[in-house]
Amino acid sequence: MKRIAIIGGGISGLSALHFLRRRFGDGCEVVLFEREGRLGGTIGADRSNGFVSDWGPNGFLDRVPLTLQMVHELGADDKLFPARSASGKRFIYRHGRLHEISPSPPAFLRSPLLSVRGRLRLVGEPFIRKRRGDEDESIFDFAVRRIGREAAETLIDPMVSGIFGGDARALSLQACFPIMREMEDKHGSLVRALIARKRAAAKAGHEKSPGPAGPAGHLTSFVNGLFTLIEVFAATYREHIVIGVEIEKIVKTETGYRLVNASGDGDRFDAVICAAPAYVASSVTADLDNALSHLLAEIPYAPIAVVCLGYRRQDVGHDLNGFGFLVPRSEGKRILGSIWTSSIFPNQAPEGMVQLRTMIGGATDPPAAGLADDALLDIVTNDLRPIVGITGPPIYIRIFKYDRGIPQFVIGHPQRMQRLDDLLRNHPGLYFTGNAYKGVGLNDCVVRSEQIASQAADYLQLTPTSANHLP
DSSP, rough: OOEEEEESSSSHHHHHHHHHHHGGGEEEEEEEESSSSSSTOOOOOEEEETTEESSSSOOOEEEEEHHHHHHHHTTTTTGEEEEEEGOOOOOETTTTEEEESSSSSSHHHSTTSSSSHHHHHHHHHHGSOOOOOOOOOOOHHHHHHHHHHHHIIIIIIIHHHHHHHHHHTTBHHHOOOOOHHHHHHHHHHHHHHHHHHHHHHHHHOOOOBBBTTSSOOEEEEEEEEEHHHHHHHHHHHHHGGSSSSSEEEEEEETTEEEEEESSSSSESSSEEOOEEEEHHHHTTTTTTOOOHHHHHSSOOEEEEEEEEEEGGGBBSSOOOOOOOEEGGGGGSSSSSEEOOHHHHHHGSSTTTTEEEEEEETTOHHHHHHSSSSSHHHHHHHHHHHHHHTBBSSSSSSEEEEEEEEEEBBBTTTHHHHHHHHHHHHHHHTTTEEEETTTSSSHHHHHHHHHHHHHHHHHHHOOOOOSSSSOO
16 A cells, blocks of 8 residues: 655644545545644644634635535535625725725726826826746836836735735736736736736626736635634644644655654655645755755745734724735835724624734845734734724734745746755655645645645555545
């Protein structure tokens, strides 16, 4: 029987475990190793006093069928909890107040979010010549070239901070938003591309297509937070998961690989899927392949802190009717933005209370994420108070910090991924999945893990079981 090891018990490793067990059942042995005393990685939840606070990501967009398929296969459909449709409004803080980002282009262009000059430059986007050459380009440079500097600083900078905790001037457009590059290549203009996609969506019978307010899809989580999904994984696959064992190195053998743990003990496997963060993957491959280890170590991470605050509803003046807001760096605030958690998922705050989930730090302000809790609390409350009209103290406080929170797909990342593929040709049966390679979102992790699980199965020539299998 073929044996497959998975290193890392976050969403990527657990997804890979699921797809292997579901499709091949007892036709192979799969063991997942997690060094911490819990599963989930950055997915976790604090549940106390009627509040539910996600440690890291707070949901996924339901536009990727594979994720919903996996949830269905796990028997967790009844635990899904879609965001309230009324929470779809998104805001940007500029010039001392919140501006709604309307999904209607005409309404958006009437908004005072941008100056008249900035709006005119935006309208002129279809007449801008498309790029020449095939070189990698930063997200910010692309935005300046297509929609103008004011729109780039006001719209794109905060969006990149909100998604990646990153600096738009450093991140690769091709790696982070390949669809934008494709839109320009195919249609010569983002506006013309959006029109074409809207027509295609209407023709296909889809109600929504991506627009100015954000990507298509409905934000979805689970009852009691996203960690509920991890709990389902843990209960379903407990016999295939080893908790509290750190794998220190991968050793190549004549017939596969040997995983050596912190005690010096080792076990042999025919294939290995490393689903740990890139810096951990770098460490475990140091003795196996120096070039591979160095390449993985080159992937930078941005520090991030998440500050969850609960208030009495009467102590917050804003109606909080929406998803939340982002803050351009030019506005002089240290917070990156705030999500109105209880407006999105009402079950995550008690009756008569609200919860605000605020991000701070990131690649544009790394020291902020490492501040003491009291200092973080002061910054966040001082920044939030005038924006949403806070008049009382928080009655619930939870702060989550990550020294290496979100991988950064800096310029050159696509070339780095090509080098990774080239190096892995020397190590058949070794694979890498996680949010450091092709996408940072939960959907991205699930899709990549399914692809990696399929590659490992093909390499080992596994035969799918006649019936879908769960323990």
